[in-house]
Every structure is written in structure tokens, then in C-alpha cells.
Amino acid sequence: MRVFEYILLRCINSINGERTAAGIYNLLVGKRSSQTLQDAHAYQLTDFFAIYKPLERIELFHAINQLKEEGKIFIKSEDERPELTAYGNEHLGRLSNEWEPLYFNGIRLHEKIGLFEERLYLYIQTITNMKKGNKQFLPITDRNDILRWVKMNYKANKTHLMDHIHSIYHELYSLLSEVNEEEAAVFTYRLTGAGLIGLSKQQLADMFHLPVHNVHLHIQHFLHHLYQAIENKPGTYPSLSIFVEEKETSHLITNSAQKTYLFIKQGMDLETISERRRLKMSTIHDHVVEMALVQPDFPVSLFVSEQEVKEISQVMDELQTNKLKSIHDALRGKFDYFFIRLVQARMQHQKSEAKI
Amino acid sequence: MSNRSLEKELKHYFGFDTFKTGQKEIISDVMNGRDTLGILPTGSGKSVCYQLPAMLAEGVTVVVSPLVSLMVDQVKALKAKGFKRVTAINSFLSQEQKKQLLSQLSHYKLVYVSPEILQNPLVKERLKTLPISLFVVDEAHCISQWGHEFRTDYLKLANVIETFNRPTVLALSGTATPEVQKDIVTQLGMTDMESHIYAMDKENISFAIEHVEHPNEKLVKIEQLLKYQHAPTMIYFSSRQWAEKASGELSSNLPDKRVAFYHGGMEQSDRLLIQQQFMNDQLDVICCTSAFGMGIDKKNIRYVIHFHLPTQTESFIQEIGRAGRDGKHSISVVYYSPSDDYLPKKLIQSELPEAPDIQKTLNYLFNLYQSGAKLPVDELVQQELELTETQWRFIKYHCHQHHLLYQQTIVFNRDKWKDFHTFLTNQVENRFQYKMAKFSELISWVHRQGCRRKSLYQPFQTSLKTPVVPCCDFCGFDWKNFTFGQKEAVMIQQDWNERLRDIFLLGDKHE
Ligand SMILES: Nc1ncnc2c1ncn2[C@@H]1O[C@H](COP(=O)(O)OP(=O)(O)OP(=O)(O)O)[C@@H](O)[C@H]1O
Ligand SMILES: [Mg+2]
Ligand SMILES: [Zn+2]
Numbered sequence: 001m002r003v004f005e006y007i008l009l010r011c012i013n014s015i016n017g018e019r020t021a022a023g024i025y026n027l028l029v030g031k032r033s034s035q036t037l038q039d040a041h042a043y044q045l046t047d048f049f050a051i052y053k054p055l056e057r058i059e060l061f062h063a064i065n066q067l068k069e070e071g072k073i074f075i076k077s078e079d080e081r082p083e084l085t086a087y088g089n090e091h092l093g094r095l096s097n098e099w100e101p102l103y104f105n106g107i108r109l110h111e112k113i114g115l116f117e118e119r120l121y122l123y124i125q126t127i128t129n130m131k132k133g134n135k136q137f138l139p140i141t142d143r144n145d146i147l148r149w150v151k152m153n154y155k156a157n158k159t160h161l162m163d164h165i166h167s168i169y170h171e172l173y174s175l176l177s178e179v180n181e182e183e184a185a186v187f188t189y190r191l192t193g194a195g196l197i198g199l200s201k202q203q204l205a206d207m208f209h210l211p212v213h214n215v216h217l218h219i220q221h222f223l224h225h226l227y228q229a230i231e232n233k234p235g236t237y238p239s240l241s242i243f244v245e246e247k248e249t250s251h252l253i254t255n256s257a258q259k260t261y262l263f264i265k266q267g268m269d270l271e272t273i274s275e276r277r278r279l280k281m282s283t284i285h286d287h288v289v290e291m292a293l294v295q296p297d298f299p300v301s302l303f304v305s306e307q308e309v310k311e312i313s314q315v316m317d318e319l320q321t322n323k324l325k326s327i328h329d330a331l332r333g334k335f336d337y338f339f340i341r342l343v344q345a346r347m348q349h350q351k352s353e354a355k356i
Numbered sequence: 357m358s359n360r361s362l363e364k365e366l367k368h369y370f371g372f373d374t375f376k377t378g379q380k381e382i383i384s385d386v387m388n389g390r391d392t393l394g395i396l397p398t399g400s401g402k403s404v405c406y407q408l409p410a411m412l413a414e415g416v417t418v419v420v421s422p423l424v425s426l427m428v429d430q431v432k433a434l435k436a437k438g439f440k441r442v443t444a445i446n447s448f449l450s451q452e453q454k455k456q457l458l459s460q461l462s463h464y465k466l467v468y469v470s471p472e473i474l475q476n477p478l479v480k481e482r483l484k485t486l487p488i489s490l491f492v493v494d495e496a497h498c499i500s501q502w503g504h505e506f507r508t509d510y511l512k513l514a515n516v517i518e519t520f521n522r523p524t525v526l527a528l529s530g531t532a533t534p535e536v537q538k539d540i541v542t543q544l545g546m547t548d549m550e551s552h553i554y555a556m557d558k559e560n561i562s563f564a565i566e567h568v569e570h571p572n573e574k575l576v577k578i579e580q581l582l583k584y585q586h587a588p589t590m591i592y593f594s595s596r597q598w599a600e601k602a603s604g605e606l607s608s609n610l611p612d613k614r615v616a617f618y619h620g621g622m623e624q625s626d627r628l629l630i631q632q633q634f635m636n637d638q639l640d641v642i643c644c645t646s647a648f649g650m651g652i653d654k655k656n657i658r659y660v661i662h663f664h665l666p667t668q669t670e671s672f673i674q675e676i677g678r679a680g681r682d683g684k685h686s687i688s689v690v691y692y693s694p695s696d697d698y699l700p701k702k703l704i705q706s707e708l709p710e711a712p713d714i715q716k717t718l719n720y721l722f723n724l725y726q727s728g729a730k731l732p733v734d735e736l737v738q739q740e741l742e743l744t745e746t747q748w749r750f751i752k753y754h755c756h757q758h759h760l761l762y763q764q765t766i767v768f769n770r771d772k773w774k775d776f777h778t779f780l781t782n783q784v785e786n787r788f789q790y791k792m793a794k795f796s797e798l799i800s801w802v803h804r805q806g807c808r809r810k811s812l813y814q815p816f817q818t819s820l821k822t823p824v825v826p827c828c829d830f831c832g833f834d835w836k837n838f839t840f841g842q843k844e845a846v847m848i849q850q851d852w853n854e855r856l857r858d859i860f861l862l863g864d865k866h867e
Contacts, residue, residue, distance in 0.1 A: 136436045141628065188852040
């Protein structure tokens with residue numbers, strides 16, 4: 001399984017027996033729920049958020065099972081939460097040597113990568129067909145927005161097409177040379193040129209004798225790498241930089257949460273919002289936590305005092321856990337789960353700042 | 357318009373020198389404002405029959421097409437050919453995209469729609485404001501109760517035509533029995549249509565059927581058949597699992613063949629790649645479900661093999677219609693094992709509600725009625741009642757017919773509802789029997805002694821063309837020893853940097 005295995009072991013290691021496999025699934029497919037976002041932050045797994053959108057639940061359970069059979073993890077039967085065995089831990093070390101550094105940055109890029117990918121593929125198909133003088137070709141996407149974007153950018157570069165193709169080629173080539181051979185090969189065969197159609201994931205898996213999981217992750221990984229390389233050094237990759245847009249604010253917050261936020265900003269208290277919106281209080285709480293997670297500057301102080309934050313965060317530090325129940329119990333039920341989650345959210349921002 | 361100029365226009369817009377059988381007759385009638393029914397064999401060029409008038413006529417041409425994928429493919433193909441003023445409105449567009457498209461609709465000459473989207477008030481209202489000169493119903497057999505599938509929104513087209521200020525109507529189909537042909541005319545609310553009915557048999561297709569004991573034997577047979585052939589091949593399966601399994605086995609046992617599978621469960625991007633590889637002769641064999649095919653217009657498919665049969669003769673004829681679109685010799689092969697009858701029966705059952713479903717649905721509606729709620733959107737209802745799309749569509753249609761539903765409002769009447777329950781139960785049973793009878797008809801074709809061609813087309817027409825290729829295994833075609841010749845076409849694996857150069861057309865080969 002290799003890369004996929006590595007990522008799974010990383011996840012299992014980080015969540016440290018505090019979440020079930022379903023939690024890992026939600027992370028990898030990028031489920032938009034407060035719980036998933038919160039977990040991603042809490043366990044520092046934000047890089048892997050939504051890097052495997054087409055993953056089927058059953059496939060993940062197969063893989064987890066396999067890890068168990070190989071003795072790399074064990075699963076406590078009472079709560080179905082996987083943990084690494086000593087052997088698994090050792091194995092993770094080996095895989096880490098093999099695969100790091102990884103360039104995934106799911107939390108920031110997950111909404112951009114899909115678009116980036118489709119534009120890139122179609123653009124290459126388009127310019128190479130034009131070079132060949134082949135005006136009638138069937139685009140490999142059905143999405144009109146992508147078609148329009150490609151057409152516009154093609155027109156902008158049409159006058160110097162040959163040079164343009166050359167530099168796109170050279171920039172891609174140099175970026176492909178930076179990653180491992182297997183990844184470069186998988187990605188190259190995914191591309192479509194004039195009269196040379198790219199391969200499906202299953203075909204790539206067959207050709208390179210890889211599980212489909214790894215094919216998917218190789219492609220995703222290269223896209224993340226590519227995107228960030230261009231973003232960081234647009235001067236080095238001037239032709240490819242047309243595919244990357246300026247950084248913008250997060251779209252992560254769900255619409256419903258945004259509405260709640262609007263009311264909060266108007267000074268309404270949570271009970272009133274709950275009544276007004278005919279939503280359960282727990283849902284409103286979810287919204288608040290969701291926003292606290294996504295926005296570093298969210299005014300947590302509207303809901304908990306500095307003193308309370310201190311008290312809760314102290315216990316979290318002592319216990320070294322993100323398990324709500326443990327924290328709640330250690331505080332002898334003094335605080336509602338909502339407050340604990342809010343404080344968690346706030347601390348995650350501090351953590352990730354510390355990381356940078 | 358004189359005929360000479362029609363030919364010129366054909367050349368101008370499509371690059372063809374002459375019309376194929378039936379095209380010119382149909383186009384002339386349509387251009388003269390006559391409502392027309394055109395029955396032409398699969399792959400005979402029905403699209404041109406409305407695409408050319410669409411280019412020439414003043415107003416807008418609206419085409420009703422049953423499958424979104426089919427629409428999208430056709431729009432893409434037209435755009436690739438340089439027709440820009442064509443678009444499709446379908447349920448896959450987001451609300452935002454739909455709005456934008458609708459606001460620019462007057463820009464287009466040719467608009468593809470699904471029958472369902474025509475029931476969308478926004479779309480209908482917008483279309484009403486356009487000068488629609490031609491209204492086309494493609495795959496018009498879908499309109500018939502006795503057709504392939506129960507597409508209830510097809511039955512509302514008569515009404516749509518009226519609201520659109522009664523444009524000229526053209527109905528096209530590749531597979532319609534005389535009974536269905538009549539039904540098409542009636543259901544469209546027409547009394548009189550110019551009919552152009554052409555025989556549906558394909559003179560360049562040979563037929564063969566082989567009986568085996570067990571499904572696994574089929575794969576061995578297919579291997580033997582394809583081993584020494586250079587021939588693009590489609591193999592139809594009725595399940596995704598089988599398509600994948602067969603693709604895997606054929607790839608490993610036929611190492612010099614490029615084999616892949618295609619089905620509705622794949623990611624969209626992968627589907628598009630596989631489809632284009634096949635079009636582009638980068639694949640030799642494609643193992644697919646019926647999800648593949650409708651929009652496929654590959655000219656040189658030599659074999660259409662049925663690993664599993666569809667549920668009726670009409671579908672079978674459609675599927676073999678993918679073969680030999682270049683007019684050259686092609687072969688239809690059916691492998692049949694007795695256990696095959698099971699899958700289609702399951703399939704037919706899954707399309708119809710079961711007795712408990714009916715009761716459950718009525719209870720559900722009654723609860724809604726009592727709480728004063730309206731009927732929610734289809735997806736929700738389906739989820740709530742655990743019904744498939746076709747099952748719910750079936751129930752909903754009859755609820756409307758019997759006035760249990762008025763638009764989204766539930767109308768309650770105890771006696772009426774009781775009667776309805778009985779009626780629907782019977783209706784399901786009838787429909788099931790009917791569909792099973794259709795399936796049996798196809799199965800009995802497989803078992804019948806005698807010329808395959810004659811018995812296949814018998815329900816559709818009285819006479820047959822003389823085939824220009826060997827007729828069938830029964831008439832002495834030695835298909836097992838026949839070969840289209842050989843050519844090595846192996847997928848060689850290159851270094852990635854070589855491949856990259858090839859994609860970008862760089863290097864000695866290209867410069
Ligand atoms: N006059 C013509 N001369 C040559 N080729 C033609 C002509 N008209 C149509 N064709 C070609 O015939 C092929 C089949 O056309 P089309 O898809 O319209 O068939 P169809 O009858 O709609 O088939 P289906 O049963 O699949 O719906 C296309 O490749 C088309 O370009
Ligand atoms: Mg057609
Ligand atoms: Zn015969």
C-alpha cells in the first residue's frame with residue numbers, strides 16, 4: 001500500500017486511539033463538519049484534509065483491516081479505535097524516511113486542487129492539439145467553466161504558442177524531476193496530449209503495478225507540490241503561474257454557520273439565534289466551534305472568559321489529549337462540552353502558529 | 357428551397373457529399389413545416405436530420421434527449437466541429453449555471469433538453485419566450501408506454517409543444533415496432549405525421565449466438581475469439597462487477613490487447629479518458645455496462661459481444677448498432693448461459709415498487725397530508741421511502757394521474773385512495789409481466805432455430821435487406837474461424853520524460 005499506508009499510519013499515530021476509523025475517513029474525504037475540522041486541527045492532520053475525496057468507506061475499512069492483520073495496528077474492540085503497535089510504530093518510521101517530505105496541504109488547497117487539475121489537463125490537451133493544427137478535438141472535460149477558462153488563456157498566449165508550449169514543458173519537466181520517479185511517471189501518463197489520451201487510475205495502477213490508492217495519492221501529491229511550488233516562486237514558473245490564483249479567504253465555513261455568525265455579529269445571544277433559526281442549540285454550538293476553527297481571530301471571549309480558557313487549557317496540557325470526555329471528566333463536569341471545544345479550537349490556532 | 361441547395365448546405369456544414377438514406381426526405385419535410393416521424397436504423401445519421409434544419413431555420417431548435425451523457429457528448433461533438441451556438445440544459449447544472457445559461461439562451465440555435473428539465477417552470481417559461489421553429493424528440497420510443505423505459509415526463513411533451521406555440525415536430529427513433537410508432541404519434545398529440553419508416557436491419561452486421569453451460573466459460577471463449585484479431589471490440593455486461601472482473605482477466609490473458617472497463621460507477625474524469633482512448637484507437641477492447649454506448653460514435657467497432665443480454669430486444673438492437681458505423685463488416689456475438697436469466701429479472705424487479713413499498717408510500721403521503729405539508733423534492737422522498745428513482749417515478753406518475761397529487765399538494769379521499777392501492781398493485785403486476793414478456797421475447801430469440809437476422813427483426817418490420825456480409829451462424833457463417841486480421845498494438849511503457857516529450861510533441865518524431 002505504501003503511500004496510502006504511510007498516510008493511514010500517520011493518522012492513526014496522531015489520533016492516538018482517540019478516534020475511530022470513521023473519523024479518518026471523514027478527514028481524508030474532507031467531510032465538512034465541525035467535528036472533522038476540529039479533529040484535523042486538534043491532531044495536526046490538516047495537511048491530509050480532503051486529499052482523497054473519491055475514497056470509498058469500504059475501501060478504507062479494508063485497508064485498516066489489512067494493517068491490523070499485518071500486526072501494525074490493534075483495535076480495541078470496545079470502541080473500535082485503532083492504535084499503533086510497536087511494530088507499526090517502527091514501520092511508520094521506515095515509511096517516513098521513504099516518503100517525507102510530503103507536500104500535502106489539504107486544508108488550504110482542497111478546494112483549489114480540483115479546478116487546478118482540470119484546467120491543467122485541458123490546457124495541455126488544447127495547446128498541443130493547436131500545435132498539431134488539430135482544431136477539432138474532444139475536450140477531456142465536460143465542465144463549461146473550465147472550457148471557458150482554458151479558451152481565454154489559450155487566446156492570450158496564442159501569438160507565441162511555440163515558445164509558450166516549450167516553457168510549459170520545461171517548467172513541468174523541472175518540477176517532475178524533483179519528485180520520485182514513480183510519481184513523475186504516474187503523473188505524466190495521466191496527462192493528455194494531441195492524439196495521446198491520458199490513462200485512467202485503474203490503467204495507471206495496472207501499468208505501474210500499484211494499488212489504485214497510491215495512484216490517486218501520487219497524482220494528488222504532485223498536484224499539491226506543483227501548486228505550492230508555482231505559488232511560492234511564480235518567477236521561476238512564469239508560464240505555469242496562470243494556473244494559480246492569489247490566495248483568498250477560506251470558504252470552509254458552511255452557509256448555515258455563516259448565518260449564525262451574522263446573528264452573533266448583530267449581538268444576538270445563542271438562545272435567541274437557536275429560536276429564530278429553529279435549530280437545536282447543539283447545532284448552533286457546532287456553528288460557533290466551526291467558525292472558531294476556521295477563523296484565527298474569532299472572538300472566543302464572547303463565550304468564555306480568559307480565566308476559563310486558562311483552566312480548561314491547563315487540563316488539556318496536563319492530559320495531553322483531545323478526547324473531550326477525558327477533559328470533561330478531569331474538570332469534574334464543571335464545563336459544558338461546548339466550552340471545551342471552543343478552547344480547543346482556540347488552542348489549535350496557537351499551536352499552528354507555533355509550528356510556523 | 358431547392359434540393360440542390362440542401363446538398364450544398366450539407367457539404368457546407370458537415371462536409372458530407374451526399375445524404376444517407378432517408379435524411380433528405382426527412383429534412384425536406386421538416387423544412388416545409390410538416391410534422392414528421394422518422395424511423396431510421398441506429399447509426400444511420402438521425403442527428404443530421406435536425407442539426408441541418410437547425411442551422412438553416414430562422415428560429416431555435418429544441419431537442420429532447422433522454423440521457424444527459426448523450427446530450428453532453430453531442431454538444432461537445434458539435435462544438436468540436438465548429439458549431440458554437442449549441443447548448444444543453446440539464447439537471448447537472450448548478451442553480452447558478454442554470455440561471456446564467458437561461459439568461460443567455462437567445463444566443464443559441466440548438467438547445468438540448470431532458471424531458472424532466474422541461475417540467476421546470478423556470479426553463480419552460482424562458483423557452484416560451486424564444487421563437488422555437490422546430491421541436492425534436494430524439495429516441496422517441498421513450499414516449500411510449502410500451503417503449504424501453506417508463507419516462508413519465510415524456511408523456512407530458514404534447515402539452516409542452518402546445519405551450520411553445522406549436523412548432524414543427526420531428527420525432528426520431530432507431531427502434532420502434534409499428535405499435536410503438538403509432539403510440540408516438542398519439543402521445544405527442546398529433547393526428548397526422550409524415551412518416552418515413554425505414555427498415556432497421558443492418559446489412560453489414562453478421563450474427564452469432566453460442567450457448568455455454570457456465571458464465572465463466574464465456575471468458576475463455578472470448579479470449580479465443582479475440583486472440584488473433586485486430587478489431588475494436590465492445591463487450592456488454594449487465595453488472596459493474598462483471599465488467600471489471602472480465603477486464604482484469606482479459607488483460608492478463610491477452611497481453612497484446614489493450615483492455616479496459618467502463619461503467620457508471622467510475623469517476624467522471626476516468627470515464628472521459630477511457631471513452632476517448634477507445635475513440636482514439638488507444639484501446640482494443642472495452643468491457644462495459646449499458647452506461648457506455650448511447651453517445652459513442654466510433655466508426656470502426658468490429659465486434660459487439662454480449663456477455664449478458666439486456667432486458668429487451670429494442671435495447672439489444674441499439675447496442676449492436678454501435679458496430680460497423682463505417683459500413684464495413686462487423687459481427688454481433690451473444691454468449692448465453694442458462695443462469696443469465698436471473699440478472700435481468702432482478703433488474704426489472706428493482707425498477708418497480710413492491711407491495712410493501714406501495715403501502716409505505718401511501719402512509720407517508722397520508723402523514724404529510726395530515727400535517728399539512730407538501731410533497732418534498734424527489735430525492736428526499738426516495739431517500740425517506742428507500743425507493744429507486746424509477747420506482748418513485750412510477751408511483752408519482754400514477755398518483756398524479758389519479759389526482760392523489762396535484763403538483764406538490766396531496767389530495768386526500770379515503771375511498772379513492774383505497775381504490776388506488778388496488779389499482780397500483782395491479783399496475784405493478786402488469787408492468788412486471790409485460791417487461792418479463794419482453795425479456796422472454798429476447799431469450800426466445802436466442803433459443804430459436806433458424807436465421808438469427810430474420811427472427812431478430814421480425815417484430816419490427818416485414819421485409820429484410822439482403823446482407824452484404826455473411827448472414828449468421830445459422831446461415832453458415834463460420835464465425836469462429838473468421839478473422840479481421842492481426843496487427844501488433846501493444847501499450848509500450850516509456851520513461852516518463854519520453855512520454856512527456858511525446859505529449860508536448862517535442863523531439864525527433866515531431867520536430
Ligand atoms: N450524410 C452523411 N454522410 C456521411 N456520414 C454521415 C452522414 N450523416 C451522418 N453521418 C455520420 O453517421 C454517424 C452516425 O450519425 P448519428 O449519430 O446521427 O446516428 P443516429 O442515427 O443518431 O445513431 P443512434 O442510433 O446511435 O442515435 C455519424 O458519425 C455521422 O457523422
Ligand atoms: Mg442518435
Ligand atoms: Zn441468417
